[in-house]
Amino acid sequence: MESGDKVWEVFVQKKAGLPFKHVGNVHGYDKKMALQNARDLYTRRSEGRELWVVPADAIVAVPLDEAEAFFDPADDKVYRHPTFYNIPDSVGHM
Amino acid sequence: MKITIENKEAHFLVRIADTSVILGQRLAEMCSKGPMLEEDIALSNFGLDLFGRAEEMYKIISNLDGAKFTPDDYVFRRNEREYYNLKLVEQPNEDFAWVIARQFLHDIYAREIFTQLSNASNPDLAGLSQKVLKEIRYSLMHSKDWMNRLGLGTDESNVRTQKALDHLMKYVDEMFAFDELDKTYLADPEKLKTTWFKEVDEVLLESNLKRNPFPPLTMRDFRDGFHSEHMGHLLSIMQFLPRAYPDAKW
Numbered sequence: 001m002e003s004g005d006k007v008w009e010v011f012v013q014k015k016a017g018l019p020f021k022h023v024g025n026v027h028g029y030d031k032k033m034a035l036q037n038a039r040d041l042y043t044r045r046s047e048g049r050e051l052w053v054v055p056a057d058a059i060v061a062v063p064l065d066e067a068e069a070f071f072d073p074a075d076d077k078v079y080r081h082p083t084f085y086n087i088p089d090s091v092g093h094m
Numbered sequence: 095m096k097i098t099i100e101n102k103e104a105h106f107l108v109r110i111a112d113t114s115v116i117l118g119q120r121l122a123e124m125c126s127k128g129p130m131l132e133e134d135i136a137l138s139n140f141g142l143d144l145f146g147r148a149e150e151m152y153k154i155i156s157n158l159d160g161a162k163f164t165p166d167d168y169v170f171r172r173n174e175r176e177y178y179n180l181k182l183v184e185q186p187n188e189d190f191a192w193v194i195a196r197q198f199l200h201d202i203y204a205r206e207i208f209t210q211l212s213n214a215s216n217p218d219l220a221g222l223s224q225k226v227l228k229e230i231r232y233s234l235m236h237s238k239d240w241m242n243r244l245g246l247g248t249d250e251s252n253v254r255t256q257k258a259l260d261h262l263m264k265y266v267d268e269m270f271a272f273d274e275l276d277k278t279y280l281a282d283p284e285k286l287k288t289t290w291f292k293e294v295d296e297v298l299l300e301s302n303l304k305r306n307p308f309p310p311l312t313m314r315d316f317r318d319g320f321h322s323e324h325m326g327h328l329l330s331i332m333q334f335l336p337r338a339y340p341d342a343k344w
Binding site: 028029032033 | 131232236
């Protein structure tokens with residue numbers, strides 16, 4: 001694409017009150033075009049009632065080469081899930 | 095099969111239905127040829143909106159006229175001189191500026207037409223008009239934005255858009271050469287004309303584009319089934335399959 005063109009991440013809300021869900025991305029030179037492109041690509045089958053577009057470079061992500069340091073230490077610590085005690089029957093489903 | 099349209103209201107409405115289907119076909123031709131993926135899909139979707147709009151119009155036309163023909167009959171089994179679309183919408187997709195300028199000039203016209211028809215005494219027509227106005231408002235938002243972008247973009251985009259406008263404007267006069275049918279079925283034809291010119295001029299002004307004068311033309315009116323040289327080619331592609339294979343189902 002030509003310079004000036006940007007990538008935007010698209011989030012769709014299905015109904016008022018529900019969380020916005022990431023659905024993909026679009027190209028767009030500015031906010032207006034990004035929003036219209038998102039509308040045309042991601043809501044043409046009634047997928048949502050509201051849309052967010054966020055410049056992809058505004059999203060801060062964990063660098064791929066640091067992913068091990070960020071996430072691997074949690075792998076062998078299953079005890080962090082509160083599943084190691086018995087729940088009395090009278091509590092029921094929780 | 096000879097397709098006939100006897101009812102006066104049906105004869106008036108078929109102009110609008112034909113305008114929708116022919117512009118839809120021009121946009122369908124853009125499928126896979128858009129300037130970028132997002133715009134490609136947008137244009138195809140506007141085309142689909144226009145086909146849907148036309149189909150519902152042909153159903154209303156058919157009901158007014160004795161339910162003798164289906165929407166497919168109207169679209170695929172009429173010849174050039176039996177089509178009554180605006181010449182504006184049959185103009186080719188020379189480049190993206192043509193596609194956008196044509197759409198922009200059409201969208202303001204369509205919005206005014208369906209605004210006036212949304213109070214029609216025919217309840218099917220009034221209901222359909224209210225529904226399609228939402229589609230048209232979005233399409234106009236899109237085409238207006240692109241007029242701004244192309245007009246104010248680069249020297250090249252401005253020159254190309256002006257060139258497209260200079261060509262397309264030749265097909266505008268006939269839009270407002272109202273006949274008895276227009277005057278019978280449109281609530282206020284003169285308002286259609288004044289609103290159209292006012293809004294087009296506003297957008298052209300803010301987009302650094304203009305409406306240039308052109309020499310007088312001797313084209314005959316779309317209301318009598320006359321077309322520019324592009325129409326026959328468009329129909330030959332659009333109608334090829336059902337004419338070659340009349341029993342084909344899809």
